[in-house]
Amino acid sequence: MKDIIAHKEHHHHPENILDQGVPGGIQKIVLAGNPNVGKSLFFNFLSGTYVDVSNFPGTTVSITKGFYKNSEVYDTPGVYGVSSFNDEEKVARDIILEADIVINVVNSLHLERDLFLTLQLIDMGKKMCVFLNFSDELKKRKIKINAEKLSELLGVPVYETSAVKKIGFDKLDEAISTSKIGIQPDGLHHVLHETLNRVGSQAEALLITEGDEFVAARHDIPCGSGDDREFIYIERRNRVNEIVSTVEREDSSKGLFFNALGKYSLNPLTGIPILVVMLTILYFFIGDFVSQRVVNFTEKTIGKKYFEYYLKSYVANFTPSEITVSLKDEPDPAKKKRVYVFKDNLKEDVRKEQEFKHISRDENAVVDFTFSNPIAKILFGEFGIISMTITYLIFLLLPLVAAFYFAMALLEDSGYLPRLATMLDRMMNKIGLNGRAVIPIMLGFGCVTMAAITTRLLGSEREKTIATAILMYVIPCSAQLAVIAVLLSGAGVLPLLIYVTVIFSTLVIISTTLNKFLPGQSTPLLIDLPIMRLPRLDNAFKKTFFRTYGFMKEASVWFFVGALAVGILDITGMLTVFQNILAPVTIHWLKLPKEAATAFVMGVVRRDFGAAGLFGLNLSPMQITVALITITLFVPCIAAFIIMIKERGMKEGLIIWFSAWIFAFVIGGIVAQIII
Amino acid sequence: MTNKTLDKIKKGTYFTIEKLPSGIIKVQLIRLGISEGDTIFCLERLPGGTIIVQKNRQEIAIGFELAKLISVKIKIS
Numbered sequence: 001m002k003d004i005i006a007h008k009e010h011h012h013h014p015e016n017i018l019d020q021g022v023p024g025g026i027q028k029i030v031l032a033g034n035p036n037v038g039k040s041l042f043f044n045f046l047s048g049t050y051v052d053v054s055n056f057p058g059t060t061v062s063i064t065k066g067f068y069k070n071s072e073v074y075d076t077p078g079v080y081g082v083s084s085f086n087d088e089e090k091v092a093r094d095i096i097l098e099a100d101i102v103i104n105v106v107n108s109l110h111l112e113r114d115l116f117l118t119l120q121l122i123d124m125g126k127k128m129c130v131f132l133n134f135s136d137e138l139k140k141r142k143i144k145i146n147a148e149k150l151s152e153l154l155g156v157p158v159y160e161t162s163a164v165k166k167i168g169f170d171k172l173d174e175a176i177s178t179s180k181i182g183i184q185p186d187g188l189h190h191v192l193h194e195t196l197n198r199v200g201s202q203a204e205a206l207l208i209t210e211g212d213e214f215v216a217a218r219h220d221i222p223c224g225s226g227d228d229r230e231f232i233y234i235e236r237r238n239r240v241n242e243i244v245s246t247v248e249r250e251d252s253s254k255g256l257f258f259n260a261l262g263k264y265s266l267n268p269l270t271g272i273p274i275l276v277v278m279l280t281i282l283y284f285f286i287g288d289f290v291s292q293r294v295v296n297f298t299e300k301t302i303g304k305k306y307f308e309y310y311l312k313s314y315v316a317n318f319t320p321s322e323i324t325v326s327l328k329d330e331p332d333p334a335k336k337k338r339v340y341v342f343k344d345n346l347k348e349d350v351r352k353e354q355e356f357k358h359i360s361r362d363e364n365a366v367v368d369f370t371f372s373n374p375i376a377k378i379l380f381g382e383f384g385i386i387s388m389t390i391t392y393l394i395f396l397l398l399p400l401v402a403a404f405y406f407a408m409a410l411l412e413d414s415g416y417l418p419r420l421a422t423m424l425d426r427m428m429n430k431i432g433l434n435g436r437a438v439i440p441i442m443l444g445f446g447c448v449t450m451a452a453i454t455t456r457l458l459g460s461e462r463e464k465t466i467a468t469a470i471l472m473y474v475i476p477c478s479a480q481l482a483v484i485a486v487l488l489s490g491a492g493v494l495p496l497l498i499y500v501t502v503i504f505s506t507l508v509i510i511s512t513t514l515n516k517f518l519p520g521q522s523t524p525l526l527i528d529l530p531i532m533r534l535p536r537l538d539n540a541f542k543k544t545f546f547r548t549y550g551f552m553k554e555a556s557v558w559f560f561v562g563a564l565a566v567g568i569l570d571i572t573g574m575l576t577v578f579q580n581i582l583a584p585v586t587i588h589w590l591k592l593p594k595e596a597a598t599a600f601v602m603g604v605v606r607r608d609f610g611a612a613g614l615f616g617l618n619l620s621p622m623q624i625t626v627a628l629i630t631i632t633l634f635v636p637c638i639a640a641f642i643i644m645i646k647e648r649g650m651k652e653g654l655i656i657w658f659s660a661w662i663f664a665f666v667i668g669g670i671v672a673q674i675i676i
Numbered sequence: 677m678t679n680k681t682l683d684k685i686k687k688g689t690y691f692t693i694e695k696l697p698s699g700i701i702k703v704q705l706i707r708l709g710i711s712e713g714d715t716i717f718c719l720e721r722l723p724g725g726t727i728i729v730q731k732n733r734q735e736i737a738i739g740f741e742l743a744k745l746i747s748v749k750i751k752i753s
Contacts, residue, residue, distance in 0.1 A: 080704070080707040080708065081703075081707045083703070085700055085703075085704070109733055110732075110733065110734050112709045112731070112732055112734065113707070113708060113709045113734055116706075116707050116709070117707075226698065226699065229703060230698075230702065230703070233703055233706045233707075233711075234706065234711060234712070237706050237709075237711045263720070266720055266722060266728060266737075267720065267722055267723075268722065268723055268724075269723075418737070421737075422722070422726055422728065422737035423722065423726075425722075425724070425726045425737070425739050425740075426722070426723070426724030426725065426726055426740060427724075429724075429739070429740065429741065434739055435726075435737075435739070524701070524738075524739035524740075524741040524742035525726065525737055525738065525739030525742065526701070526704060526705070526708070526736070526737070526738055526739065526742060527736070527737050528708055528734060528735065528736050528737075529728070529735040529736065529737055
């Protein structure tokens with residue numbers, strides 16, 4: 001050790017100046033640790049705000065920054081080591097490289113796994129301290145960790161905490177002020193010597209020697225070979241094992257927590273019934289309760305009846321409008337539909353205005369405003385940037401997305417998701433994916449747009465492409481599912497069977513074809529299975545809040561853009577042109593009435609608009625089947641399309657989008673020719 | 677004492693890791709706590725061949741394709 005210090009002083013590595021604290025600069029404290037060790041709770045405590053940086057469901061990779069006393073505090077995504085294997089690691093790596101002090105949070109139950117990162121941080125020469133989290137769980141399981149001994153072996157301060165119960169947080173001040181550089185293995189500095197002279201920072205020198213191409217490229221020097229990395233990793237692994245065997249003692253093997261549910265959910269034999277139960281509960285919560293009851297209230301009542309009505313009737317004070325009021329339950333056809341035309345604005349005829357406002361307040365009234373002024377139309381019309389987008393975003397999407405994130409947060413906290421991924425791994429292999437891809441595909445049944453973002457968590461570009469294609473082609477989102485369910489339940493059993501068979505076969509055919517012809521290789525499954533436990537509600541609520549917020553922030557802009565595009569199509573008459581172009585295909589090939597084309601054009605904007613357009617058409621059960629198959633395979637909504645372009649690039653996005661037109665009409669048509 | 681690849685290991689077997697595939701996957705395995713020479717327990721073998729191994733309290737799922745690339749030596753079955 002002395003040797004190393006002497007060596008460093010001799011070379012005057014700039015990092016040493018950093019170690020003594022930056023005079024005048026702000027100290028950077030960085031929280032680092034493996035996934036799910038409770039880093040965010042530490043960050044929360046230090047900076048006073050809640051953060052959510054979670055690995056498994058593939059939330060946006062971002063760094064969260066806060067302030068503690070005179071220091072900046074950074075939270076990082078959970079990683080098993082500092083390197084550049086994926087986006088999360090790259091983000092974590094950069095922020096750790098800049099750290100003045102690293103607070104390393106460790107899961108006491110998985111010391112062997114977690115100390116690997118700890119030793120790497122020590123080898124990087126970072127000033128640091130270690131917090132052994134979940135110390136209360138240790139006691140339950142009769143495991144003892146000698147923290148004093150561990151501190152002695154590592155050469156850095158070690159504290160025991162239970163972040164959930166806020167035990168041990170009082171030691172944070174002390175830990176930060178007594179943080180120091182840990183004990184590095186004797187040979188390390190000699191291995192790093194040459195690189196260190198060139199890059200000047202021990203941390204970067206270590207990463208380069210460990211083969212980190214990105215850091216090496218920054219300094220424009222060749223990175224270490226795979227052999228160097230392996231050598232260092234194996235040596236480090238041995239040190240970890242040695243340390244763990246010295247400091248950890250297990251009193252009774254009965255303390256081993258055996259979770260039967262966790263075990264049963266792995267094997268398909270028992271796991272599939274468990275999955276079915278889970279999905280049924282999910283269906284009742286999201287499919288029935290939220291997307292029917294809650295959304296009915298928020299979208300139809302709050303959104304349409306109040307928000308849009310008041311907004312539009314206010315706008316009508318200033319511009320010409322045609323207002324149609326339909327009364328659903330009115331038996332008298334003369335009174336069923338009334339049209340009020342205001343050539344200038346509402347104020348031109350006070351009596352007419354009062355009559356329309358009076359009737360509009362009827363519980364069954366549906367009020368449609370048509371503005372002739374193009375600007376009013378774009379902003380407040382049927383596809384209005386302000387009217388439709390806000391109703392859609394806040395009153396329809398928000399409750400759905402929140403419900404989905406809430407359910408996902410519960411599943412994630414329980415430790416079920418990695419087990420589900422494991423159980424379905426072999427099945428997913430057949431379509432070129434590994435078990436992890438279950439998550440984006442499951443999310444797709446909620447919202448394809450949201451799911452497209454989570455394809456980020458997959459291991460290779462190839463897998464991301466396959467998963468995105470499946471989502472965009474065959475997975476109906478919850479909004480569309482609701483309409484499909486209503487139409488199919490009216491059509492009978494045979495249509496349902498045909499529908500499910502066709503959609504499922506399409507999924508299998510498309511994904512196996514992609515798997516066969518896409519170049520490259522998919523990554524095999526390798527995940528650690530966290531313990532099963534009851535999810536904590538407060539944590540789930542917090543996660544839901546922050547993820548929903550993140551999603552809305554990311555997606556909202558694109559909804560406005562999409563609405564603008566369709567608004568312009570509508571005003572310029574392009575929408576009608578499209579309908580006419582599609583009409584022959586609709587009538588002869590799909591054997592559907594001409595008006596069904598409207599449903600397809602609308603489907604470009606929103607999938608459920610498309611499906612809902614079929615309601616009033618008086619279709620036979622087989623026609624319903626064909627129409628629903630076509631609509632399901634048809635292009636995703638504008639928002640999903642734009643997110644897809646953003647995630648997968650213009651070329652791939654456009655190929656998927658245009659081929660969805662082809663698949664939808666070809667497959668829908670073939671089915672039509674057979675069954676109608 | 678027989679040499680096999682991990683995908684052939686039966687449930688309830690203790691085995692040592694003889695050789696891991698090289699490259700990034702090896703590094704990821706080492707970080708999760710699986711390295712050459714380690715003794716590991718096969719906790720479960722799912723139909724289709726996905727293997728769940730246990731080392732101390734850590735459970736790790738390994739896909740069939742990866743398991744085929746890991747050479748192991750059976751210790752106690």
